[in-house]
Amino acid sequence: MQNSIILISCILTGPFATINKHQIFRVLMPLLHITCASFPALTIKIMAPKTLFEAEKTNGHKTEFKIRQLEISDHAKGFTELLGQLSQCPSLSQSEFEARFADLVALGDDHHIAVVEDPTSGRIIATGSIFIEKKFLRGCSSVGHIEDVVVDKATRGGHLGQRIVNYLIDRAKAVGCYKVILDCTPELRVFYEKCGFVEKNVQMALYF
Amino acid sequence: MQNSIILISCILTGPFATINKHQIFRVLMPLLHITCASFPALTIKIMAPKTLFEAEKTNGHKTEFKIRQLEISDHAKGFTELLGQLSQCPSLSQSEFEARFADLVALGDDHHIAVVEDPTSGRIIATGSIFIEKKFLRGCSSVGHIEDVVVDKATRGGHLGQRIVNYLIDRAKAVGCYKVILDCTPELRVFYEKCGFVEKNVQMALYF
Numbered sequence: 001m002q003n004s005i006i007l008i009s010c011i012l013t014g015p016f017a018t019i020n021k022h023q024i025f026r027v028l029m030p031l032l033h034i035t036c037a038s039f040p041a042l043t044i045k046i047m048a049p050k051t052l053f054e055a056e057k058t059n060g061h062k063t064e065f066k067i068r069q070l071e072i073s074d075h076a077k078g079f080t081e082l083l084g085q086l087s088q089c090p091s092l093s094q095s096e097f098e099a100r101f102a103d104l105v106a107l108g109d110d111h112h113i114a115v116v117e118d119p120t121s122g123r124i125i126a127t128g129s130i131f132i133e134k135k136f137l138r139g140c141s142s143v144g145h146i147e148d149v150v151v152d153k154a155t156r157g158g159h160l161g162q163r164i165v166n167y168l169i170d171r172a173k174a175v176g177c178y179k180v181i182l183d184c185t186p187e188l189r190v191f192y193e194k195c196g197f198v199e200k201n202v203q204m205a206l207y208f
Numbered sequence: 209m210q211n212s213i214i215l216i217s218c219i220l221t222g223p224f225a226t227i228n229k230h231q232i233f234r235v236l237m238p239l240l241h242i243t244c245a246s247f248p249a250l251t252i253k254i255m256a257p258k259t260l261f262e263a264e265k266t267n268g269h270k271t272e273f274k275i276r277q278l279e280i281s282d283h284a285k286g287f288t289e290l291l292g293q294l295s296q297c298p299s300l301s302q303s304e305f306e307a308r309f310a311d312l313v314a315l316g317d318d319h320h321i322a323v324v325e326d327p328t329s330g331r332i333i334a335t336g337s338i339f340i341e342k343k344f345l346r347g348c349s350s351v352g353h354i355e356d357v358v359v360d361k362a363t364r365g366g367h368l369g370q371r372i373v374n375y376l377i378d379r380a381k382a383v384g385c386y387k388v389i390l391d392c393t394p395e396l397r398v399f400y401e402k403c404g405f406v407e408k409n410v411q412m413a414l415y416f
Contacts, residue, residue: 100348140308183409197412201391204405
């Protein structure tokens with residue numbers, strides 16, 4: 001079994017990583033489930049890949065960034081101010097932030113907010129979230145819903161948005177979703193096509 | 209306080225029920241919150257309105273239908289077969305159905321599957337679901353996502369779909385959502401416009 005884990009790690013991170021990785025992942029998922037049940041500590045790397053990457057900042061310098069889950073301390077690092085670049089997001093008190101944080105943590109693997117922190121400034125410069133909707137359809141399958149993807153205006157162009165979206169897609173795959181969906185303005189269609197999405201339907205909204 | 213409850217009930221179900229009810233509901237929400245905290249048993253009717261209605265069946269006869277939450281016994285009443293008219297929904301064993309049912313019940317008010325049972329045949333003839341996504345945006349507000357709305361082919365045309373959607377909208381309002389959204393094919397745009405929705409964005413999808 002341990003050899004299988006090493007083999008899977010090599011395939012996912014080695015020279016084959018750029019070719020047809022989605023298909024390799026799908027074929028290996030049943031094996032991964034066995035692996036995870038037997039050796040959970042050994043498979044964390046496989047279940048949450050691509051969290052470290054280098055990107056060029058606006059000053060031309062390359063910096064190593066890390067995608068990680070939202071933490072309570074991110075309230076003081078500009079998380080809600082960043083969301084304010086996407087939609088209305090008035091300031092929250094520490095207790096309001098912590099209460100909503102607790103609501104979401106209680107959902108476990110069914111909700112995940114990813115963030116990228118700039119190691120130089122200590123500010124949150126990119127975020128995106130996914131929640132997993134459990135269905136009866138398709139043999140009790142699940143759908144991943146990506147929401148609230150935003151990259152700080154000052155750091156756009158470094159593919160941080162694409163990294164965040166890919167990370168969220170990987171999470172949806174890891175929990176067995178059969179698809180991941182999102183709604184966006186028509187202007188962002190091209191961006192999401194680069195992430196592997198295709199236009200599917202229309203989004204309807206009713207505001208109260 | 210009791211007088212207030214009676215007044216609200218009269219407004220929501222009386223002669224004013226057809227005029228600008230959305231606005232009345234919004235104005236009364238703060239009062240409803242106080243009411244619910246003080247007299248929870250008395251306000252159930254207000255929090256889940258419009259569950260009983262008459263509709264014409266294909267044979268021309270009017271029947272009284274009731275919208276209610278999905279129950280375990282609905283597995284034997286054709287619930288998954290009805291979903292199969294919407295998308296792939298292979299048969300589920302009783303234990304598979306109960307396991308997914310338990311997953312969703314554990315989400316409490318954040319997930320609700322509505323069904324309509326035909327009182328004559330005992331079959332489920334319409335369904336729709338809503339899940340509540342909690343956000344940090346807009347002062348820790350929430351969004352209602354409507355999914356999997358389907359009416360049995362043999363009973364379409366009796367406005368059951370619109371009743372289900374209105375019921376789900378009311379649930380979203382009752383838990384304080386600032387909007388409700390859904391994705392649909394372009395052909396269903398007109399149907400959802402009749403329910404009060406407007407086209408907002410494009411839906412992108414990535415299938416695994």
